[in-house]
Amino acid sequence: MCGTITYSGAPVAEETVSVTAPGTDPNLNQTLTYNWTKTCGTLASTQTTVPAVRPQSNSPSAVDFTCPADGSRCIVNATVGDGAATSNCTGVNVCGCGPIPIPSLNSPANNYCTKNTSIPLSATGASTYQFAVDNENTFSSPWLYNSGWDGASVTASTTPPLTTGTYYWTARTTINQDVCDGNFATPRKLMIDTNPLSKVTDRPIDCQYDGATDSYKVQYSWDAINYTGLCGFDKYLIQVWSDTTNQNYYYNTTTNTNSPWIIVPANITISAHTKAYDKAIPDANESPWSNGTSLVINYENCGRDIPAPIPTCGVYNSGATPITWTWTSGATGLQVKDTYSFASGGGTAANWLYNAPASSGKVINGVAPGTIVYGRVTNDFATFSPENNVTCPTPIPTNAPTATPTPAAPVLSCVVNDTTIAWSWTASAPPPADGKYWLQVGTENAANGNVYNNGETPGLAADTMGLSNNTTYYGHVTGTDGTPWSNEISCTTAASNGTYLKGRIWYDVDEDFRRSTDEQLLTSAAPFVDMSFSYDCGGGWSGSSTTNSYNDCEHENGVWNPGRGPYQSAWILKTAATSCSITATINTANSPGWYFVQPKNQDGTPKPYDAGGWRV
Structure with a gap:
């Protein structure tokens, strides 16, 4: 007969609201009586009645309720009866605020650092929020930014422009704006940094000669910047290149260390510069490009002596042999003389064959065969490469007899x-x-x-x-x-080591005691398997192996070599073998084992006669 109680009005301290219970009269002709109760506050009446009015079935009743002065939250309830039955209504919370949810902060994340000055704020867990930003995490008034309620639903807010510094932001929700406002969520740290990083200072490019590739390798480095920003230092962008027109990069990547050693050719100019970045998001603050540094790659700058030129004898013609001098150093001058080395300082002007600027591939003509010739290169005719020398051979006359090589014996x-x-x-x-x-x-x-x-x-x-x-x-x-x-x-050969039988072991697939070429040899030619062999067959046939024997029953290199068998003593007549005991002791570790086999023909068929029992 009764549903959920409702109220209308402002449920604040000392204010009166109207509380209504929605009763019904199932008999349609009975007076309904409402008995009201409350946990705090004041009811204008504890009982109200609604006379029966045909054919009215819904018969609600209302009563005034005044909220307590201390702002407590109260429960108002009622029962309704028609004289025949009584029903409990569902009470209602009136006055005060009750539990108010604390929202979950969404974005930005805690410790967010950016160079943007206006920051979008968002939260979840309610339908309206109040956002606040301050430079203290206690949020003592006044706040630097307060989104307010504005009398409407606020689900997100963007801060006004903020200057470089550290801030905190939070949010709360309400169930009755400015009356029942909830607590703020745990604040998050927010950092704004709009300052560019300081310019990086370059160091000179380091250059070394790489003998493995007959080229050069360079490494670029710089002085670390003194970072004082809020977002944290992140990385450097390095560019190393040659040919400023085409920007032919040898290295173009981000790192926190020096560039790796980079292989480069000689006689080019290598340039490099860098810039620094912090960890601001979504876009980092960065420094301007460094002033940059350059280096010409050559022997002088990379600390290596000019290598000696290489002489090559040409084709003998008219009593002389031309000599071609080549080099890869880029040297611009050549000196050549005969008979006397440059190191000795000997000779006269007549020994000088060339002393002037030249490029690689210079040909010196008119050199008599059999004459030793020295050459060196230079860039300034003050410092020189090491010297090299060559003696071009005297040509053999066309009618000279051809020498017959002497046969050489094997060793x-x-x-x-x-x-x-x-x-x-x-x-x-x-x-x-x-x-x-x-x-x-x-x-x-x-x-x-x-x-x-x-x-x-x-x-x-x-x-x-x-x-x-x-x-x-x-x-x-x-x-x-x-x-x-x-x-x-x-x-x-070695001294005798006792009465042992020696031999090689093979996988005797057909068990014929003969090794065919398709049967796998299990031991190499040495070492042989070492075993002791003794027998006692009665009738005077007793004894042990007294000589070192070897397997002479192999089929190798297409030659059949029959013999007694792999490992056996003298033949024993069957008639004499009245009670035969044969003992074979293996003295070699990891040998494949030994067993007795009935004698067979070469084709694998059994012997038509019993040749003397069994073989081991």
Whole structure:
């Protein structure tokens, strides 16, 4: 029967407003009684009635309410009844201000620094604001700027022109202008700086010669400015260029350090200047360009002596050879004389061939072959480059016999690894057309060739394996095109290290105990795998390996070389092997392992007979 109570009038201290409760009469013929209550202030009546009036269903009732003198905020409420039922109304806050929101400052940000003097201010969180700017963050009156309420909604404001300095700004909102105004938000700092930066002082351009590129490198630097502004120093803009007409920049960027070393050619003028910027936003304050500095890039300014000119002999003609002198230094003078160096100071006027201004490429004619000629360059004929010299050869007569080069033998060397000797040699001159050499190795002398004697050894290396321990072997080698034999050298194998079997290991894909050319060799020619081998088969067949053996069952370089097998003792008759025990001890770390395999033919098929059991 009752809704939300409303009021009309100015709800300020000691003022009276009209409070209305919107009751309804569902029975349409009953008198409604309103019982009023309040938390403070004064009601003109605590009860009002509204007689029934057909067919009126809405029957509101009003009562005067006077706000308290202390400005307190009060709640006025009521109940309404028609004699049959009672309903509670929804009370209303009257008088005072109640909670007033504090706005959120939007822009500018805290510590904002700019060279603009009129600054737009904005906030969020309410529909109307009062903006204030002062030079103290306490905002004690009078303020430097007050946007005011102006009796209308204010959502943003722009300050009047401000001078260079530090300011603070804030905003607040209201629910009843000048009566119920809220608190100010936490102030933000605002800085205005309209002063340009001071001009930068240039330092002389530094120049050095760069021997790696036979050119020069320059570096530009300056004195740091004494910055006293509010926004903070930011950076320098550097420009380094040559050719003032085209502004050919070698460096054009911002930085806080010296320019890098810049490679430049000789005999140009390099110029540079800079300006400074602060951190004002959106546009920085800047200094004027520095006065700038320039440097001509040459030997004198960059601290390097003029390099010596380069002489080149021309084509012999009519008893003389022309000599061309070139240089890259830009020197403007040349001195040339024969027989006596400039350093010695010797000679007479007859020895001077040239002493005058010249450009690179100057040709000096009439020089007799076999004569030593000296030259140097200069810019002022007072200081000179180091001298250079050349002796042009005496030409060979056209009918002179052609010298036949002397054949050169290869040079042989050897390296011992236990019972293997690795032989290697340099190419002969001329080298053999087919790339093959003749290597001979013997125990008495190389020419004996009783160990190795192969006239078709390819390449520049060969190994002799499975040699006897503590034995000296002699070798020499020659090309197959008639070159002399090399020097004979010798190498001695290592002393015996016990009863071990030696050999190379390969990946025996087809398990035939024969290495085909497509089967990967797992060890190089040296070192060999080192193992001990013993057997006990009964019937008198017992013992251990007593000699150093090597694998002689390989298929390399297209030559089949059959043998007993990779690692085995003497053959053992099956009839004698009544109870056979074979022990193989690996003495080499990280070896691929050992295993027993049934004997097979070269093509991989099993032997048609049992040759004696198994191989290891």
